[in-house]
Amino acid sequence: MGGCEGSRWRLPNSEREETTSEPQAPLLDRQSAHWKNAVGFWLLGLCNNFSYVVMLSAAHDILRHERASGNQSHVDPSPMPIPHNSSSRFDCNSVSTAAVLLADILPTLLIKLLAPLGLHLLPYSPRVLLSGVCSAGSFVLVAFSHSVSISLCGVVLASISSGLGEVTFLSLTAFYPSYFLLLTSPESQDPGGEDEADTGARQPLIGTETSELKPGSSWNLSLQERWTVFKGLLCYIIPLVLVYFAEYFINQGLFELLFFRNTSLSHAQQYRWYQMLYQAGVFTSRSSLRCCRIRFIWVLALLQCLNLAFLLADVLLTFLPSIYMVFLIILYEGLLGGAAYVNTFHNIALETNDQHREFAMAAACISDTLGISLSGVLALPLHDFLCSLP
Numbered sequence: 001m002g003g004c005e006g007s008r009w010r011l012p013n014s015e016r017e018e019t020t021s022e023p024q025a026p027l028l029d030r031q032s033a034h035w036k037n038a039v040g041f042w043l044l045g046l047c048n049n050f051s052y053v054v055m056l057s058a059a060h061d062i063l064r065h066e067r068a069s070g071n072q073s074h075v076d077p078s079p080m081p082i083p084h085n086s087s088s089r090f091d092c093n094s095v096s097t098a099a100v101l102l103a104d105i106l107p108t109l110l111i112k113l114l115a116p117l118g119l120h121l122l123p124y125s126p127r128v129l130l131s132g133v134c135s136a137g138s139f140v141l142v143a144f145s146h147s148v149s150i151s152l153c154g155v156v157l158a159s160i161s162s163g164l165g166e167v168t169f170l171s172l173t174a175f176y177p178s179y180f181l182l183l184t185s186p187e188s189q190d191p192g193g194e195d196e197a198d199t200g201a202r203q204p205l206i207g208t209e210t211s212e213l214k215p216g217s218s219w220n221l222s223l224q225e226r227w228t229v230f231k232g233l234l235c236y237i238i239p240l241v242l243v244y245f246a247e248y249f250i251n252q253g254l255f256e257l258l259f260f261r262n263t264s265l266s267h268a269q270q271y272r273w274y275q276m277l278y279q280a281g282v283f284t285s286r287s288s289l290r291c292c293r294i295r296f297i298w299v300l301a302l303l304q305c306l307n308l309a310f311l312l313a314d315v316l317l318t319f320l321p322s323i324y325m326v327f328l329i330i331l332y333e334g335l336l337g338g339a340a341y342v343n344t345f346h347n348i349a350l351e352t353n354d355q356h357r358e359f360a361m362a363a364a365c366i367s368d369t370l371g372i373s374l375s376g377v378l379a380l381p382l383h384d385f386l387c388s389l390p
Contacts, residue, residue, distance in 0.1 A: 047165075048161070048165035054139075055100065055158045056100065057275035062100055062152070063097060063148060090256075090389075098252040098380045101251075101375070101376040102380075103152045103156050104156075105373050106159070108159045109163070109366075111160065111167060112166075116363055127164055131162075131164045134158070135161035135165075138154045138156075141154030170364075171361050233348065233363060237366070239297035240301075241368075242301040243304045245371035245372070245374050247304055247308075248372045249308055254315055255271055256271055256383075257315045257383075257386055258311065273327065280331065281338060284335060285335045285336075285337070285338030289343065294339060300340040307332070310329070311326075348360055348364055
């Protein structure tokens with residue numbers, strides 16, 4: 001072995017260039033395909049979540065303002081908030097923003113519950129088209145509505161778009177294993193997975209080649225096999241449900257009650273800042289998997305529940321002196337939520353085999369929706385109780 005290694009170093013420069021240049025072309029092709037996959041899925045996720053996030057961020061405005069004859073915007077032009085409940089120490093809407101959350105999540109929950117039963121019968125292309133049409137329709141309805149009820153119909157369309165798109169795109173990642181390997185640091189990759197990575201790299205998402213794995217193949221599993229796969233996912237599903245329950249209980253149950261009067265920001269402006277900082281944290285952590293990967297999602301669930309307890313205590317006791325401290329906590333909340341989501345699906349993708357991966361990704365995406373739905377249901381009575389306090 002020593003002689004072979006020594007002879008390799010004594011090759012002339014011209015011969016050494018020939019031997020090293022040949023494998024470089026396929027390597028560059030694979031790297032290019034990896035990045036195409038990553039950019040493609042990043043853009044799909046960004047567009048899919050856009051309408052959903054906008055509706056939640058505008059929840060306070062949708063509920064509080066109806067279009068008047070002389071006002072062409074839902075946003076109150078007055079810089080000072082007008083309390084809806086003068087008998088309460090909170091500046092409460094008559095209806096909690098959790099109502100918008102439920103309109104924005106219950107259709108998604110229904111889609112995700114029904115997806116394992118027959119969504120695979122509809123090809124991917126019509127699903128993406130339907131998702132795009134619903135997203136566009138949601139903005140049109142909300143922008144031109146004259147009442148809260150019509151606006152909520154637009155929110156429902158946004159929910160259909162987001163739910164259908166999430167199930168579709170997460171299932172689609174099963175046929176692009178190089179996307180997940182790209183997000184894994186090179187030293188942690190399994191050398192035995194090089195063939196799989198090469199295969200996936202030769203089918204870039206923005207290319208025209210088709211994967212050797214056929215979409216819908218994992219849906220041929222028997223009910224017993226599906227149940228076995230689902231039970232194996234519970235170690236990820238339960239923590240993710242808790243993470244999303246805690247963070248959306250904060251977002252739609254507590255945000256509008258975390259109102260600071262000693263600032264130049266109106267109540268609606270404070271609410272928008274809360275939502276913006278939360279989404280900034282989620283966006284950052286969902287895009288940083290290559291830098292930081294977390295195996296134990298339970299840790300993130302515990303930290304998020306501590307966030308909920310702390311902010312609920314502040315709503316009741318009002319001990320935080322500045323809104324900027326709340327800004328930092330909400331940014332941290334978003335970082336935890338995004339990290340839990342992306343690490344959950346990354347771990348599932350790496351730990352399931354090829355024939356189970358498409359079903360596993362679609363089944364696990366019920367986690368966040370279930371947690372959000374539960375938080376919305378509980379946030380409504382909490383809102384009424386707290387707003388009834390003197």
